[in-house]
Amino acid sequence: xxxxxxxxxxxxxxxxxxxxxxxxxxxxxxxxxxxxxxxxxxxxxxxxxxxxxxxxxxxxxxxxxxxxxxxxxxxxxxxxxxxxxxxxxxxxxxxxxxxxxxxxxxxxxxxxxxxxxxxxxxxxxxxxxxxxxxxxxxxxxxxxxxxxxxxxxxxxxxxxxxxxxxxxxxxxxxxxxxxxxxxxxxxxxxxxxxxxxxxxxxxxxxxxxxxxxxxxxxxxxxxxxxxxxxxxxxxxxxxxxxxxxxxxxxxxxxxxxxxxxxxxxxxxxxxxxxxxxxxxxxxxxxxxxxxxxxxxxxxxxxxxx
Amino acid sequence: xxxxxxxxxxxxxxxxxxxxxxxxxxxxxxxxxxxxxxxxxxxxxxxxxxxxxxxxxxxxxxxxxxxxxxxxxxxxxxxxxxxxxxxxxxxxxxxxxxxxxxxxxxxxxxxxxxxxxxxxxxxxxxxxxxxxxxxxxxxxxxxxxxxxxxxxxxxxxxxxxxxxxxxxxxxxxxxxxxxxxxxxxxxxxxxxxxxxxxxxxxxxxxxxxxxxxxxxxxxxxxxxxxxxxxxxxxxxxxxxxxxxxxxxxxxxxxxxxxxxxxxxxxxxxxxxxxxxxxxxxxxxxxxxxxxxxxxxxxxxxxxxxxxxxxxxxxxxxxxxx
Numbered sequence: 213x214x215x216x217x218x219x220x221x222x223x224x225x226x227x228x229x230x231x232x233x234x235x236x237x238x239x240x241x242x243x244x245x246x247x248x249x250x251x252x253x254x255x256x257x258x259x260x261x262x263x264x265x266x267x268x269x270x271x272x273x274x275x276x277x278x279x280x281x282x283x284x285x286x287x288x289x290x291x292x293x294x295x296x297x298x299x300x301x302x303x304x305x306x307x308x309x310x311x312x313x314x315x316x317x318x319x320x321x322x323x324x325x326x327x328x329x330x331x332x333x334x335x336x337x338x339x340x341x342x343x344x345x346x347x348x349x350x351x352x353x354x355x356x357x358x359x360x361x362x363x364x365x366x367x368x369x370x371x372x373x374x375x376x377x378x379x380x381x382x383x384x385x386x387x388x389x390x391x392x393x394x395x396x397x398x399x400x401x402x403x404x405x406x407x408x409x410x411x412x413x414x415x416x417x418x419x420x421x422x423x424x425x426x427x428x429x430x431x432x433x434x435x436x437x438x439x440x441x442x443x444x445x446x447x448x449x450x451x452x453x454x455x456x457x458x459x460x461x462x463x464x465x466x467x468x469x470x471x472x473x474x475x476x477x478x479x480x481x482x483x484x485x486x487x488x489x490x491x492x493x494x495x496x497x498x499x500x501x502x503x504x505x506x507x508x509x510x511x512x513x514x515x516x517x
Numbered sequence: 518x519x520x521x522x523x524x525x526x527x528x529x530x531x532x533x534x535x536x537x538x539x540x541x542x543x544x545x546x547x548x549x550x551x552x553x554x555x556x557x558x559x560x561x562x563x564x565x566x567x568x569x570x571x572x573x574x575x576x577x578x579x580x581x582x583x584x585x586x587x588x589x590x591x592x593x594x595x596x597x598x599x600x601x602x603x604x605x606x607x608x609x610x611x612x613x614x615x616x617x618x619x620x621x622x623x624x625x626x627x628x629x630x631x632x633x634x635x636x637x638x639x640x641x642x643x644x645x646x647x648x649x650x651x652x653x654x655x656x657x658x659x660x661x662x663x664x665x666x667x668x669x670x671x672x673x674x675x676x677x678x679x680x681x682x683x684x685x686x687x688x689x690x691x692x693x694x695x696x697x698x699x700x701x702x703x704x705x706x707x708x709x710x711x712x713x714x715x716x717x718x719x720x721x722x723x724x725x726x727x728x729x730x731x732x733x734x735x736x737x738x739x740x741x742x743x744x745x746x747x748x749x750x751x752x753x754x755x756x757x758x759x760x761x762x763x764x765x766x767x768x769x770x771x772x773x774x775x776x777x778x779x780x781x782x783x784x785x786x787x788x789x790x791x792x793x794x795x796x797x798x799x800x801x802x803x804x805x806x807x808x809x810x811x812x813x814x815x816x817x818x819x820x821x822x823x824x825x826x827x828x829x830x831x832x833x834x835x836x837x838x
Contacts, residue, residue, distance in 0.1 A: 249626065251759070299822065305626060306572055310766045311821040313759045317814030325808055437637065437755055444630045491645030498634040498641075502619065505631045509623055 216349045221470040222463065227355050229462020230362025234417035235435060236442040236454040237369060238410020244386040244449020246301045246403060249308045252292070252315035253414065253439065254432025260285040260415025261427045262323055265331035274336035278419040282412045289411020293404050320429050330428035333419075358420050365416060366455060373451050382406060386449040438465075441501045447511025456512060461497050468493035530680055534673040543672060547744070550676045552784045554740045557683050559764035559776030560690060561733030566762065567771030568694050569726045570706030571621070574629045575636025576734055576761050578616075579609035581753030583735025584742035585643060588655050598661035598669070605739035606732040612639065613731025617724045633755060640753040654749025661743050669743060679740055683777075686733055691773050693729075702726050703771075767820055769829025778828040786813055 239253045263284045268277030296315065300308050334340075335354040342350035373379035381402055384392040393399050418427075425431065442461050446453025473489030504511065534546045558580050565571040583605040590601035616635045623631050649655045660669040669675050693699045705712045705719050713719050742748040751757070760783070768779025790809035802808075824830060 243626075247626075249629070296818070303821075303825075305629060306566075306762070306766060306770065307821050307825060309572075309574070309629075309759070310763055311818055313756075313763060314814040314817035314821065317810045318818070321808040321811035321814065325811075433756065437633065440630060441634065444627070448626070487645060487647050491641050494641035494644070495638045498638045501634045502631055502638075505623055505627055505634070506619055509627050 216346070217470070218467075219346075219349065220351060221467050223351060223355070223359065224470075225463035225466035226459065227358045227362065227462070228466055229459035230359060230366065231417045231421050232435070232438055232442055232462055233362065233366060233455050233458035234413040235439040236446070236458050237451055238407075238413050239439050240443040240446065240449055240451065240454045241382065241386065241406050242410060243443060245382070245389060245399070245406065247389075248297070248301055249305050249312065250297065251309060251312040251436065252297075252319065253410070254436030255316050255319040256285060256289050256292075256411045256414040256432075257418045257435065258323060258427075258429065258432040259288055259319065259418075260411070261333070261418030261422045261431065262327050262331055263288075263415065264419030265333040265422060265427045266327070268333060269331075278416070281419055282415050285415030285418075286408040286412040289414070290404050290408040292411075293407040297407070298400070298404075316433070324429050330426065333422040333427045335423040354423065358424075361416065361420055365413065369413075369451060378402075378405070438497070441497055443511075445501055445504045445511060447513040450511065450513040453511055453513030460500070464497050464500060465493070468496045472496070527684065531677075534676050538673070546672050546676050548784075548788060550672070550679050550744055551741075552780050553676070553679045553683050554737055554744060555761075555764060555784060556777040556780035557679075557686055557740065558734055558737035559761055559768065559780050560683075560686060561730045561737060561776070562761050563765045563768075563771065563776045564690055564693075564733070565726050565730040566765050567769075567775060568699060568706065569702045569723060571723060571727065572629050572762075573620075573632045573727075573730075574755070574758050574762070575616070575632035575634075576730070577753050577755070577757035578636035578639040579613055579731040579734035580738035580741065580757070580761070581643060581748075581750070582609040582612055582639060583738030584748045584752055585646075585649070585655075585738075586735070587661065587739035588657055588742045588748045589649055591657050591659065591661060592649065592655060596659055596662045598663045601661050602736060602739050606735045609735030609738070610728050610732040613728045614724070617727035617731075621720055621723050621727065633758070636753065636755060636758055640750055640755070643750040643753055650749065652750065654747060654751070657742065657746040657748075660746060661739075675744065679744075682736065682740070686736075687773065687777070694773070698722070698725070763817060767817065767828060769826060772829035775829050782828055783813070783817075786816055 235253065235257055238256075239250065242248050242250050242253070260281060264278050264281035266277075267280045267284070268274050271277050271280070292315070296311070300311050303311075339353040339357055341353060343353045343356060345351045371379075373382060381392065381397050384395070384397060385399055385402060389399060418431075438461060442457040443454055444457075445460065446455070446457030469490065472493045473485055476485035476489050476492070479485075533549060534543075537543055537545050558576070561579075562573065562576045565573055586608045587601045587605040590596070590604060595601065616632065620628055620631045620635065643649075644652055660675070663669055663678065667674055667678065669678065694703065701712065701717055701722050705717070705722060709719055738752070741752070764779030764783050765775055766779070767782050768777065769775035772778075787809060790812040791806055794806065
């Protein structure tokens with residue numbers, strides 16, 4: 213277990229965490245402002261990835277394809293909000309779970325009808341090779357790009373939420389929706405916008421992770437649960453919490469998977485460690501989440517004071 | 518009137534395998550057993566979700582734990598249902614006790630999320646059980662043995678055993694929710710702080726309901742594993758928990774037969790859309806049977822938007838009107 217391996221795995225963790233953040237940011241706002249459980253958020257991630265794959269193929273350029281996929285996914289998200297999700301805000305959580313679960317099935321099948329079960333999407337040629345980060349430590353250039361994009365989007369999001377008027381309204385909505393409405397904020401319109409924005413972030417994550425994780429039907433279902441873990445740990449409705457939670461979950465998950473089996477081998481028999489290690493690593497983030505919920509039910513950075 | 522209806526439906530259910538054998542369509546007997554098993558699982562969830570107001574998003578973990586316990590017993594050479602099935606209730610009950618003791622201290626969406634987290638932990642545990650198939654799952658060499666000359670390998674016998682268990686479970690649930698215990702649990706759903714203020718140990722009541730639901734769910738899991746002669750971690754996936762919730766909501770939250778209606782409704786719809794060719798649909802989209810889940814999704818969405826009381830609610834409205 214060398215230093216370089218640790219560094220490499222930490223970068224992988226950061227990369228995964230930042231992509232999780234793109235998903236979690238939209239989800240936490242939806243959850244925080246409208247108190248709405250949206251299981252279909254993972255479907256937007258999938259639709260974004262398929263759109264990107266199609267547009268990359270059509271334009272022949274990775275960058276152009278991804279850039280075009282972002283507004284397209286935002287449009288899909290806003291359409292979904294206006295047509296179905298809007299009517300669910302006033303309903304109880306149970307109805308929201310059922311309706312958005314239904315949307316997962318519907319969107320999965322629609323994607324299958326339009327695109328089939330999967331689409332090829334590969335990293336741009338120029339970034340296919342590794343970069344020499346440190347002497348003796350090559351790192352895939354494409355993963356570095358993901359980290360760069362993730363950081364840039366996180367910064368942009370921070371700027372929008374913390375410094376602009378629209379961000380102020382979003383924060384107001386998240387911390388006290390009724391008060392924001394009483395002060396004359398048009399929450400409905402704001403919310404369609406937030407939803408479109410969330411879908412755009414999903415598309416970025418889907419497009420960037422596509423070459424690594426494969427673009428296929430059902431790709432949103434497991435990552436959605438991770439995004440929920442993130443926002444519960446971070447505090448529902450809090451962008452800052454989502455960022456901290458994402459990086460935490462990304463790190464714990466990736467680094468745990470890489471090192472727990474090694475670590476266990478120091479203490480127990482290798483065969484047993486090999487069997488139990490991966491399970492322990494997968495379980496770790498849920499243990500963290502259950503712990504946070506038990507001791508700090510509001511999450512690490514509660515949005516409501 | 519109501520009792521006559523119940524007896525009538527029960528007689529129909531008893532006659533069903535005979536009728537299917539007569540017209541040589543025994544496939545439907547297997548299908549019906551599957552529906553009854555899911556009805557049991559959904560009924561167990563309805564006990565906490567409907568009557569207790571506890572929105573557990575991890576019920577598949579208990580069903581799965583029961584399925585794995587029953588399967589492992591068979592794989593280890595102890596096929597007797599009299600040992601395997603009670604154990605398949607005890608293990609999920611213990612899990613529910615531990616999970617409930619922690620989860621039930623949280624409220625609202627946090628409860629939904631923490632039950633989901635625990636279910637995910639158990640899901641990954643089963644994935645890692647390499648000795649019992651891990652990811653690949655575990656194929657059973659035989660079904661459980663029951664004695665008394667009953668052979669569970671026979672699909673009609675299996676159907677009757679499942680039917681008997683479901684009827685017993687429904688009877689138990691109906692007695693339970695109308696007993697003092699059930700009244701208290703329902704009152705906690707309506708106003709927990711008031712129940713606490715008048716001196717009820719609310720956490721203990723909720724926990725008992727949670728453990729009971731886990732045990733019944735585990736029994737459903739044992740039956741499911743026996744029917745398929747196969748179990749894999751997929752049975753614990755979060756979408757399975759979602760499916761059980763859907764059955765409960767579709768059928769009727771907090772209605773005695775909600776789980777039964779929901780299982781019939783959802784699985785029946787899946788079956789009809791996937792295996793029957795409707796000419797008008799085929800004209801619209803030739804390959805529609807490949808995409809039957811689309812129809813299921815649309816139907817579910819329609820139920821939430823237009824019939825929030827579920828199938829049982831439709832009956833109720835008919836009676837009032």
